[in-house]
Amino acid sequence: MRTVYLNGEYMPENEAHVSIFDRGFLMADGVYEVTSVLGGKLIDFDGHAVRLQRSLDELDMKSPISKEDLLEVHRELVRANGIEEGMIYLQITRGAPGDRDFVFPDPETTDPTIVLFTQNKPGLADSPAAKKGMKVISIDDIRWGRRDIKTVQLLYPSMGKMMAKKAGADDAWMIEDGYVTEGTSNNAYIVKGNKIITRALSNDILHGITRAAVLRFAKEAQMEVEERNFTIDEAKEADEAFITSASTFVMPVVQIDDAVLGEGVPGRVAPRLREIYLDESLKAAV
């Protein structure tokens, strides 16, 4: 039984209840973050806290907690649940005004709801999938136009994962006007020669915290990075491909639809980036 955090209190998971009028439940009116834990410490906490504030600001939602207190809650949940490797899920919604209405409730009278819980994942860093590489399928990107805000509207990404599963693949890359936007829950990259290519930041994709760190480490290691759109056809002819996210770090992609990349096993660049990312993030973990 986990200890979770709900609206200022720690409690056993079976005692944590949220109202049926919560706008997260009724309208997907909420934002979230996932922070990974390695060696009992938080990876990239600062980046997640900054992006959380940005998501809240973009939706005119007030934060129920300061950054310092948020760090304390993360640490306490790691401690209370004995997490060595895993994730902390955080969600903030616009709260429960006591009825259903499209109009936002007055923030003076309706407090946001804040929930955090841990997910224990021993072996997260030493994942067998990272050695084997993953298969992705391509699907249309039919999400809304503000993918830069990390909202809990995850129905289509969830459907995308199911389409991948049905096709015997691990995930789906989403395509808009022929160009890859991102994976269902990760940013997408291809490698050509020594060049790492990934879509530039805009409202079309989530600004991955792992993406920012990986691109910084790649540049520091003198690797060439090009931030531009790439088509799904270009991806199928790439030397390598990979994804990044807080829970998968850097994960090689070895097949896109029917196209096998290179030898069908992880290449040179993605495993190297994974190693650098894990080393450097562990050093900076808090």
Ligand code: PLP
């Ligand atoms: N893109 C999408 C759509 C995501 O849902 C996520 C993570 O959940 C990412 C990218 C990767 O972001 P991060 O590296 O901050 O986990």
